[in-house]
Amino acid sequence: MFKILKYSFYDLIRSRWSYVYFLFYLLLGFVLLFLNNDISKAIITLMNVIIILVPLISTIFGIMYFYNSKEFTELLLAQPIKRSSIFLGQYFGVAGSLTLSLVFGLGIPFVLYGLFKSDAIFDFTLLLVTGAFLTLIFTVLSFNIALSNENKIKGFGYAVLLWLFLAVIYDGLFLMSLIVFKEYPLDGFSLAATMFNPIDLSRTLILLKLDISALLGYTGAVFKKFFGTDQGLFISMFMLVLWTVLPIWRLVIISKKKDF
Amino acid sequence: MKQVVFLLILIFNLLSGVSQQPKRITVCETCELKSIAEAIKTASDHDTLVIKKATYKEYNILVDRPLTIIGENYPVIDGEDKGEIIRIVSDNVTIDGLFIINVGTSYTSDYAAIRVVKSENFVIQNVVLEKLFFGIYLEKSNHGKVYHNKIVGDAQDEYNSGNGIQLWYSHNIEVSNNIVQGARDGIYLEFSHNVKIHNNKSTDNLRYGLHFMFSDDDVYTNNVFENNGAGVAVMFSKRITMKGNTFRKNWGTAAFGVLLKEINDAEIIENTFEENTIGIHIEGSNRITYKGNNFIKNGWGIKVLGACYTNTFSANNFLYNSFDISYNSKLNDNVFDGNYWSNYTGYDLDKNGIGDVPYRPVKLFSYVVNQTPEAIILLRSLFMDIIDFSEKVSPVFTPDNLMDINPLMTKVQ
Amino acid sequence: MIHIEGLCKKFGKNKVLSDLDLNIEEGGVFAVLGPNGSGKTTLIKSVLGMVVPDKGRISVMGEPIKKNWKYRKKIDYLPQIANFPGNLRVKELIRMIKDLRQGESNEEKLITLFKLEPFLDKKLSTLSGGTKQKVNIVLAFMFDSPLLILDEPTTGLDPASLIHLKELIREQKQKKKTILITSHIMQFVAEVSDIIIYLLEGDIYFKGTIAELKTKTAQTDLEHAIASIATTPAHV
Numbered sequence: 001m002f003k004i005l006k007y008s009f010y011d012l013i014r015s016r017w018s019y020v021y022f023l024f025y026l027l028l029g030f031v032l033l034f035l036n037n038d039i040s041k042a043i044i045t046l047m048n049v050i051i052i053l054v055p056l057i058s059t060i061f062g063i064m065y066f067y068n069s070k071e072f073t074e075l076l077l078a079q080p081i082k083r084s085s086i087f088l089g090q091y092f093g094v095a096g097s098l099t100l101s102l103v104f105g106l107g108i109p110f111v112l113y114g115l116f117k118s119d120a121i122f123d124f125t126l127l128l129v130t131g132a133f134l135t136l137i138f139t140v141l142s143f144n145i146a147l148s149n150e151n152k153i154k155g156f157g158y159a160v161l162l163w164l165f166l167a168v169i170y171d172g173l174f175l176m177s178l179i180v181f182k183e184y185p186l187d188g189f190s191l192a193a194t195m196f197n198p199i200d201l202s203r204t205l206i207l208l209k210l211d212i213s214a215l216l217g218y219t220g221a222v223f224k225k226f227f228g229t230d231q232g233l234f235i236s237m238f239m240l241v242l243w244t245v246l247p248i249w250r251l252v253i254i255s256k257k258k259d260f
Numbered sequence: 261m262k263q264v265v266f267l268l269i270l271i272f273n274l275l276s277g278v279s280q281q282p283k284r285i286t287v288c289e290t291c292e293l294k295s296i297a298e299a300i301k302t303a304s305d306h307d308t309l310v311i312k313k314a315t316y317k318e319y320n321i322l323v324d325r326p327l328t329i330i331g332e333n334y335p336v337i338d339g340e341d342k343g344e345i346i347r348i349v350s351d352n353v354t355i356d357g358l359f360i361i362n363v364g365t366s367y368t369s370d371y372a373a374i375r376v377v378k379s380e381n382f383v384i385q386n387v388v389l390e391k392l393f394f395g396i397y398l399e400k401s402n403h404g405k406v407y408h409n410k411i412v413g414d415a416q417d418e419y420n421s422g423n424g425i426q427l428w429y430s431h432n433i434e435v436s437n438n439i440v441q442g443a444r445d446g447i448y449l450e451f452s453h454n455v456k457i458h459n460n461k462s463t464d465n466l467r468y469g470l471h472f473m474f475s476d477d478d479v480y481t482n483n484v485f486e487n488n489g490a491g492v493a494v495m496f497s498k499r500i501t502m503k504g505n506t507f508r509k510n511w512g513t514a515a516f517g518v519l520l521k522e523i524n525d526a527e528i529i530e531n532t533f534e535e536n537t538i539g540i541h542i543e544g545s546n547r548i549t550y551k552g553n554n555f556i557k558n559g560w561g562i563k564v565l566g567a568c569y570t571n572t573f574s575a576n577n578f579l580y581n582s583f584d585i586s587y588n589s590k591l592n593d594n595v596f597d598g599n600y601w602s603n604y605t606g607y608d609l610d611k612n613g614i615g616d617v618p619y620r621p622v623k624l625f626s627y628v629v630n631q632t633p634e635a636i637i638l639l640r641s642l643f644m645d646i647i648d649f650s651e652k653v654s655p656v657f658t659p660d661n662l663m664d665i666n667p668l669m670t671k672v673q
Numbered sequence: 674m675i676h677i678e679g680l681c682k683k684f685g686k687n688k689v690l691s692d693l694d695l696n697i698e699e700g701g702v703f704a705v706l707g708p709n710g711s712g713k714t715t716l717i718k719s720v721l722g723m724v725v726p727d728k729g730r731i732s733v734m735g736e737p738i739k740k741n742w743k744y745r746k747k748i749d750y751l752p753q754i755a756n757f758p759g760n761l762r763v764k765e766l767i768r769m770i771k772d773l774r775q776g777e778s779n780e781e782k783l784i785t786l787f788k789l790e791p792f793l794d795k796k797l798s799t800l801s802g803g804t805k806q807k808v809n810i811v812l813a814f815m816f817d818s819p820l821l822i823l824d825e826p827t828t829g830l831d832p833a834s835l836i837h838l839k840e841l842i843r844e845q846k847q848k849k850k851t852i853l854i855t856s857h858i859m860q861f862v863a864e865v866s867d868i869i870i871y872l873l874e875g876d877i878y879f880k881g882t883i884a885e886l887k888t889k890t891a892q893t894d895l896e897h898a899i900a901s902i903a904t905t906p907a908h909v
Contacts, residue, residue, distance in 0.1 A: 003769075010760075011761060014760045040580050040603075041580065047640065071752070075752060077721070078720070078723065078752065081745075081773060083743050168646070171643035178634050180611075186634040191338070194637055200637075200641065206589050213557060215559070217516075217636070220633075222592045259718070
């Protein structure tokens with residue numbers, strides 16, 4: 001698996017798109033910090049970027065890579081290599097190069113700006129960790145979609161739809177159900193609903209840092225326990241891990257059954 | 261004849277005066293006088309009692325004549341939870357440098373460590389109070405000073421705890437440089453006018469750091485209120501000035517930096533509200549000037565409930581609050597002008613330091629959260645940003661005239 | 674060498690292989706022929722483990738291939754479409770495959786044979802179809818495995834390279850290797866193969882030497898023999 005990872009990774013870090021992605025984050029980091037001179041504001045803007053753009057880019061990048069390397073995959077399949085190693089290797093190659101672009105692209109400007117001397121370092125680290133998780137999750141989701149759909153156009157469509165659903169539509173439905181059932185105690189429900197969407201989950205993690213004052217204004221006991229203690233952080237992290245591991249597991253299972 | 265009588269009286273007075281020269285009375289474990297109460301009984305007016313370092317197990321000490329009671333190296337007065345410890349019923353009393361512990365707790369009477377009743381010109385300073393019920397209780401007493409005391413309570417429940425410093429029908433008092441923590445209310449004022457409260461630090465109290473009721477013309481400046489159960493409550497009072505205070509980390513369901521309820525003609529200037537669930541919670545308060553305040557990282561910078569008229573907000577900084585302003589109605593009669601909003605995304609083409617596009621500080625989402633509190637979990641989601649944007653373009657649920665026409669491009673220093 | 678028993682495979686409702694039995698003995702060149710969609714590629718991919726059969730058993734050199742991947746060490750495969758990761762250089766691709774297989778290899782000889790030296794430092798995405806096919810051939814022949822599977826090996830090759838390919842196949846044959854070929858070029862098949870396996874509608878329709886085939890169909894030319902085989906009634 002590590003060999004495949006290595007080659008996929010090399011392949012990717014030499015592709016134009018990784019650079020575009022990397023430069024995009026680099027530029028974003030510099031613009032935010034040096035035109036604005038306000039680290040707190042930069043972090044808030046970055047959060048929006050991370051929870052919206054990172055999933056979108058990971059999804060599209062993942063699905064494109066998978067379809068484009070179809071023949072390469074077939075070449076590998078005929079080699080004495082375990083099937084799961086091929087897909088996991090490719091997956092970690094893609095996710096790894098995307099994560100590195102993100103971490104370095106954003107990290108460099110922040111370090112140059114003097115982040116290590118700032119209190120914002122924890123918020124920033126949390127942002128990067130969340131971004132890395134989102135990359136891992138959305139890349140594996142797109143791999144799953146690609147593996148289940150022979151047709152590129154269809155697969156691409158499903159992937160974009162998945163992003164749109166999780167990034168926007170899900171929250172709309174979520175809010176509607178909150179409004180419809182507002183007579184009932186809903187804090188348990190809303191936390192659960194958050195857990196089922198990795199974007200919401202990541203957002204919650206960041207909210208724990210940025211908006212704890214507002215979150216603690218809410219009455220529900222479940223909320224209070226979740227946000228008021230470290231429990232929220234642990235549960236959210238655990239769910240993110242689950243969101244990463246379960247699709248990877250599915251990827252392995254269906255890759256074993258698939259014909260090429 | 262008259263003059264002679266007058267002269268005689270004068271001479272007599274002088275003579276008796278000499279005989280009653282203020283004297284120093286020492287109280288210690290090995291002295292003749294071993295108890296403070298006893299010493300007070302032997303003392304004459306204007307005497308000074310020096311209490312040496314020791315532990316005195318006394319309570320119900322009545323100070324009924326003008327005396328100065330000074331502790332040396334903080335002698336301990338242990339009330340052994342039996343009741344009130346010192347009661348001052350005379351004018352011109354000074355209490356200085358005592359360490360008072362174990363005030364009795366009662367459900368029927370408000371036992372205090374030091375209670376001043378119907379007296380004037382008193383000074384209470386350098387006193388340390390621990391394990392208390394009520395701390396310093398001023399009752400219908402005027403023209404006094406409560407200076408540099410430290411009050412450390414261990415209040416657990418509201419029903420069996422008391423306030424750190426309480427003023428009741430007491431006017432022209434100065435409360436300064438005190439540290440109050442762990443009481444029910446840190447400082448409590450009721451029907452007390454012309455009081456100056458400054459440089460105090462009121463933290464970790466069960467309910468309010470400072471609590472005002474029906475007290476007019478009071479000024480409080482440069483105090484710090486931090487991590488109190490519900491922040492600071494200012495209610496039913498007129499002409500209050502709040503300046504240069506800091507309100508921090510008051511977190512919780514009904515927690516705020518300041519609650520203003522039925523407050524008229526007040527001035528709120530250059531205060532800092534940082535990381536509170538609500539910076540200022542305003543209910544039915546009119547003609548208030550908010551100027552040069554910093555609202556930093558609060559859940560809600562300002563939450564306006566009910567009718568509030570002719571308030572002016574200018575030259576304030578609103579930095580990284582989850583919500584800058586929240587209204588529960590569509591009506592607005594308040595003016596927002598020339599503030600800095602970190603959420604402002606407009607531009608300044610003519611480079612005059614004022615944004616060319618007005619800023620609308622009330623988001624639709626804050627309205628949604630008022631209706632459905634659980635929706636708070638959708639804060640900063642793309643979906644919410646989208647509906648906030650549409651509301652910004654054409655306000656339906658939020659007051660359409662509520663905007664800052666001159667939003668600043670840089671922070672107010 | 675390869676033993677297949679009762680092999681069935683459906684893609685959706687489309688039955689590609691139905692109850693196929695096949696035994697491929699060790700040594701010799703076996704040409705798998707058949708009309709389009711007769712299941713040639715599926716059969717080959719089943720042997721390679723790329724297609725998972727619905728039913729049936731396959732064993733390669735006595736080893737059942739189900740849930741097994743190590744047997745592929747004994748197979749060299751030349752896929753039908755030569756398309757590689759575009760960002761890799763030819764040299765790197767060869768090194769990578771070597772790295773992945775960890776076996777003895779003789780790529781240098783093959784590179785010289787196909788005159789690939791000028792392309793070694795080029796990215797694969799810049800190569801022409803024919804050159805890619807040459808790289809493909811190098812990758813398939815550079816190891817010394819007992820079983821070779823070549824899926825349309827002639828695609829895009831110029832005449833000189835075609836001659837080299839034939840020589841290579843002959844060379845391997847002499848080493849007593851088993852070679853499985855699919856091709857649509859009958860002249861090529863006639864030149865290199867010993868045994869013809871003819872697939873029709875997912876089953877073996879004919880298996881035998883070219884001579885046997887010609888006799889059976891009463892044709893003198895392989896191309897015609899193949900064309901008429903389907904109309905000849907009954908099995909062998």
